[in-house]
Amino acid sequence: MANIERVEFMMVDLAPKVVRTDAIQSFVSQETPIVRITDSDGAMGTGYSYTIGTGGPSVIALIERTLAPAILGRDAEEIESIWRTMLFCTHATTVGPITAIAMAAIDTALWDLRSRRTGIPLCRLAGGAQESVPLYTTEGGWLHIEPEALVEDALQAKARGFAGAKIKVGRAPQEDVRRIARVREAVGSDFELFTDANQAFNVDEAIRRARLLEPLDIGWLEEPLPADDHTGHIRLANATTIPVAVGESLYSISHFREYLQHGACSIVQVDVGRIGGITPWLKVAHMAEAFNVAVCPHFLMELHVALCCAVPNARWVEYIPQLDAITTQSMRIEDGQAFPSQSPGLGIAWDEQEIARRSLLAGEVVA
The missing domain is CATH 3.20.20.120 (Enolase-like C-terminal domain)
Structure with a gap:
């Protein structure tokens, strides 16, 4: 059993490559919360989610103050149980986008960690x-x-x-x-x-x-x-x-x-x-x-x-x-x-230096 010891979080803002307009809005900003989860064996998984221009800081705050503390010490393999823990500890704010986006960043990190640990692509x-x-x-x-x-x-x-x-x-x-x-x-x-x-x-x-x-x-x-x-x-x-x-x-x-x-x-x-x-x-x-x-x-x-x-x-x-x-x-x-990528993990090759350079909000919660 490898327990979750550290949850790191950050947010980058990515400008769309082209102008994106639809019947109700323009998509001018992609706030991208990113979460890294490290377990007691030193294995790490990276997950993410997104907004289309508003709400990103609220997502990060929910991760930092509520979700990350709730999963520290948990067995990283208990993904279903952890997801339900997150659901019930945010019971007053579900169903809704801010909570779902925050949960997604953590859940995808756990799947990335599982895939890397097993060596099986997602x-x-x-x-x-x-x-x-x-x-x-x-x-x-x-x-x-x-x-x-x-x-x-x-x-x-x-x-x-x-x-x-x-x-x-x-x-x-x-x-x-x-x-x-x-x-x-x-x-x-x-x-x-x-x-x-x-x-x-x-x-x-x-x-x-x-x-x-x-x-x-x-x-x-x-x-x-x-x-x-x-x-x-x-x-x-x-x-x-x-x-x-x-x-x-x-x-x-x-x-x-x-x-x-x-x-x-x-x-x-x-x-x-x-x-x-x-x-x-x-x-x-x-x-x-x-x-x-x-x-x-x-x-x-x-x-x-x-x-x-x-x-x-x-x-x-x-x-x-x-x-x-x-x-x-x-x-x-x-x-x-x-x-799809045949490499273990989500199949996304993150540029860690560029993420660090673009990060607008960052922090961590440690057991």
């Missing part, structure tokens, strides 16, 4: 179901981008072997249709096009827009409604032939259960950083499998590639480079397929 340790997963790109589909540039980016992605691209919606209904129609005409029928509304619509507007988009053979309509509008998603799913995708703004296993039980979604986009770590991510993925629903996680491609290859029902990895500035090696991509 993609196999968590299941080993697939060798690779197809990529679709979001980086060229932001809402401010004009149709000519949307077409150019989609054609470039197709030439690189990518099998799909995502285009943000939220302009006037017919303008959204024209933008997507231009891309569909250019890429042909053998290339998937996805749409993402970022929770911008009410249910009537979403139904209207979905029916306008149906002739364009859309792969899914993502986050059409506020994530807590469960009944609205049921209405929408029953009113359109376009698959409805949800998950990036759900922070609880039980919320995914409700969506799946009531047929309120066709695609599950569970996000490690927002569900509370790898431990609950795997539960949601397998629950979706039981409902014969595909997993296509949101963001975090450098980590999700391993988890998608761990489960049989993962269909896509979303291409949005996130960690290039603080890593020494990028995710392996060949012919539009994402391949």
Whole structure:
């Protein structure tokens, strides 16, 4: 038994490589909490999560004052038990993003530590179901981008072997249709096009827009409604032939259960950083499998590639480079397929010097 002796934490802020806009916001900052856990044998695991510009210091404070002290002295292999300890010691602040993001940073560090200790890469340790997963790109589909540039980016992605691209919606209904129609005409029928509304619509507007988009053979309509509008998603799913995708703004296993039980979604986009770590991510993925629903996680491609290859029902990895500035090696991509690292750990090659240089907040809790 190797007990947790030290929990180090820090936060770096990563500026996106391109301008990112959607129907409700601009993504100008990626606060990235990073946690290192060291056990009594000297083994260390590194984990992380993220925000899109606000809340990072609150995440760090929760780790420092509540979560890290609660796990000191625990057996690092008791990942499930530790996750539940974190859940109950933050009972008054769950379910919610700040708590889930903080828990995710610790939980991913524990999985990294386990993988390094065993010498088994995460993609196999968590299941080993697939060798690779197809990529679709979001980086060229932001809402401010004009149709000519949307077409150019989609054609470039197709030439690189990518099998799909995502285009943000939220302009006037017919303008959204024209933008997507231009891309569909250019890429042909053998290339998937996805749409993402970022929770911008009410249910009537979403139904209207979905029916306008149906002739364009859309792969899914993502986050059409506020994530807590469960009944609205049921209405929408029953009113359109376009698959409805949800998950990036759900922070609880039980919320995914409700969506799946009531047929309120066709695609599950569970996000490690927002569900509370790898431990609950795997539960949601397998629950979706039981409902014969595909997993296509949101963001975090450098980590999700391993988890998608761990489960049989993962269909896509979303291409949005996130960690290039603080890593020494990028995710392996060949012919539009994402391949997980075969090295022990999360498969992320951290640049420790660059992390230290960029760190805005840092500290540690020691047993």
